[in-house]
Structures are given as C-alpha cells and as structure tokens.
Amino acid sequence: MRIIEQPELPRVQAGEIPRHIGAIMDGNGRWALMRETERTEGHRAAEEAVYSSVRGALNLGVEWLSLYAFSTENWRRNDSEIAFLMDFSEWLLHEERVEELRELGVRIRFVGRLDDERIPDRSRAYLNDISARTAHNTRLQLVIAFNYGGRAEIIDAVRSLLADGVEPETVTEADLEARLYLPEMPDVDLVVRTSAEHRLSNFLLWQASYAEFVFTETLWPDFRAWHLYSAVAEYQSRRRRMGAAVTG
Numbered sequence: 184m185r186i187i188e189q190p191e192l193p194r195v196q197a198g199e200i201p202r203h204i205g206a207i208m209d210g211n212g213r214w215a216l217m218r219e220t221e222r223t224e225g226h227r228a229a230e231e232a233v234y235s236s237v238r239g240a241l242n243l244g245v246e247w248l249s250l251y252a253f254s255t256e257n258w259r260r261n262d263s264e265i266a267f268l269m270d271f272s273e274w275l276l277h278e279e280r281v282e283e284l285r286e287l288g289v290r291i292r293f294v295g296r297l298d299d300e301r302i303p304d305r306s307r308a309y310l311n312d313i314s315a316r317t318a319h320n321t322r323l324q325l326v327i328a329f330n331y332g333g334r335a336e337i338i339d340a341v342r343s344l345l346a347d348g349v350e351p352e353t354v355t356e357a358d359l360e361a362r363l364y365l366p367e368m369p370d371v372d373l374v375v376r377t378s379a380e381h382r383l384s385n386f387l388l389w390q391a392s393y394a395e396f397v398f399t400e401t402l403w404p405d406f407r408a409w410h411l412y413s414a415v416a417e418y419q420s421r422r423r424r425m426g427a428a429v430t431g
Contacts, residue, residue, distance in 0.1 A: 184399040186413045195412055196243060198419040201372035203247035204411070205387055205394070206236065210378030210402030223267045226274045228404035234280060239408025240323055241287060243415060247324045247369060249294075251386045255332035258301065269306045271313075275327070281313055288322030294364040295331030296339070302330060326365065333388030336364055363389060370394070375414045377403045395421055 187195065208229060215225030233250065240248045252275060253268055260268075272278060276291070284291060291313050310329070340362035344354060360366055371391040374383070379400040383391065397414040399406075 184397055184410075184413055184417055186409065187416050191416065192412060195416045195419065198415075200243050200245060201395075201415065201418055202245070203249070203369050203371045203373075203390075204240065204245055204415075205249040205251070205371045205374045205391060207251045207374065207376040207380075207384060207386055208232070208403040208406075209376055209380055209384075211404060213378060214402040214404045222264055223274075225404060226264075226267060230274060230277065230280070232403050232406040233275065234283075235407040236411050237284065237287075237289060237323065237325060239411040241289075242408065243412070245323065247326065249326040249328060249368075249371065249387060251328045251331070251384070253295075253329045253331070254385060255296065255330060255335050256385065269303050271306060271309055276309075276313060281316070284325065285317050285320065288320045289317060289325050290320040290323070291317045292324060292326050292365065293329050294326055294336070294368075295329045296335060297330065299330050324368075326368065328386065331364075332385045333383075334385055337389060339364075360389070373397065373414065373418045375399070375411070377401050377406050393423070395423065 211225035211229050212222045213225070214228060215222045218224070236250075237248060257268070258265065267273060281291070293310050293314060297307065297310070310327075337359075340359050343362040344358060349358065368390060371387055371394040374386070374391055374394045374396050376382070376396070376398050377400075379398060381396075381398055383396075395418050397417045399410060399414070401410055
C-alpha cells in the first residue's frame with residue numbers, strides 16, 4: 184500500500200468513500216516483541232490506532248467502521264493475555280475515550296458470542312453500558328467484533344432459522360441476513376489488514392463477500408488515520424465488478 188501525501192487528501196475526500204470499512208487489527212504481539220516488552224503492552228499501544236482510525240473515518244464520512252478485536256479462536260492464547268483482553272477499559276475503550284466518541288456522535292456496538300460464560304460479568308456489563316450510552320448516535324457506527332467468528336455467526340443464524348421452524352427449501356439470503364448479529368449492517372466495502380498478513384481470519388465472512396482488500400506491513404499499534412486515507416485511495420483506484428464481467 185502506497186502512503187499518500189498531504190496534497191492528495193482532498194482528492195480522496197472527493198472520491199468514492201466506502202460506506203463500510205473493516206479492519207483486522209493485527210501485529211500487536213509483534214510490535215511488543217520488537218520492543219522486547221510484554222504482549223499486553225502491544226495491545227495497550229493499539230488504543231491510539233483505534234482512535235486515530237475513528238477520527239480518520241469521521242473525516243472521510245465513512246458510515247460504518249468494524250474492528251476485529253478478539254476472535255473465537257483467541258481463547259487459545261495464554262491465560263494472562265486473555266485476562267488482559269477481557270478488560271476493555273485497559274486497552275481498547277478507556278472511559279475518557281468513550282466519552283470523547285460519544286461527543287463526536289459515534290455509536291459503539293459489539294458483535295460476537297457475547298453471552299459466552301467465559302466473558303467476565305464485569306466486562307459484559309461494561310460493554311452493555313457503553314452500547315447504551317452511545318445508542319442515540321448516528322454519525323459513525325463503530326462495531327467491535329469481540330468473541331467473534333464469521334463461521335460462528337453463520338452457524339448461529341442457521342440455528343435461529345431452524346429454531347423458528349423455517350423450511351430449508353424456502354430459505355433465502357435475506358432470511359439468513361435477518362438473523363445475523365447486526366442485520367442492519369451493510370456489506371463491507373473495504374477490508375484493511377495490518378502487519379503484512381494476507382488472510383481474512385474468519386472476519387465478517389458473510390458481509391465481506393465482495394469487499395476489496397488492502398494489506399499493509401504497518402503493525403496495528405503504528406496505524407494512523409493517514410494509513411486509513413491511503414487504504415481508501417487504493418480502494419478508489421480499483422474497479423469493483425461485484426461478479427460482473429469487465430466491459431469497455
């Protein structure tokens with residue numbers, strides 16, 4: 184990904200802005216390893232990247248920004264790291280930052296298997312409180328994918344269909360979409376992944392079916408709004424066919 188220069192920003196702002204951007208926040212552990220410190224310090228350093236990205240999204244007029252914070256597979260990590268990641272107020276959503284986002288018109292939402300008994304009650308209460316306090320905001324929908332897996336979401340949607348007694352031969356895409364964690368969430372237009380990994384890693388599998396992908400070697404703790412602008416510039420340079428043949 185080429186990092187754009189200051190004079191290029193107005194052109195990006197005037198171009199086609201993705202309605203929904205998803206970010207796979209990768210590289211916190213490597214960032215910490217490079218500095219010979221604990222992995223938890225890498226997660227702690229990720230906070231600034233989150234808020235810089237949010238401000239960048241607001242500056243561009245993005246409507247939805249989804250961040251992959253903790254996957255259903257991340258339970259395989261060591262107990263001390265998991266305990267740290269469960270405490271949102273320590274690394275992702277400090278109280279003062281939440282208030283700042285509320286004042287900026289950002290609605291904070293969570294998707295995933297949030298009723299998992301492994302999630303501490305205090306953590307669940309904190310995320311519920313944050314969601315409630317920002318529920319009236321409409322400027323930007325900030326979605327935190329927590330204890331989330333794209334396969335798990337699809338499985339949960341299918342289970343809901345079965346529980347409702349829907350006949351298999353009558354099921355449509357719309358039926359399944361109506362049972363996803365956030366049915367109103369639009370499809371992802373752009374997925375950005377940091378740390379040079381080229382994988383979707385079970386992130387918004389249904390919603391990202393036709394997304395454009397931009398990869399950067401930048402580790403997530405070093406990611407800033409300018410990287411987001413550059414990813415959008417890359418997105419604008421592509422021709423999205425959505426399954427159609429190239430013409431002209």
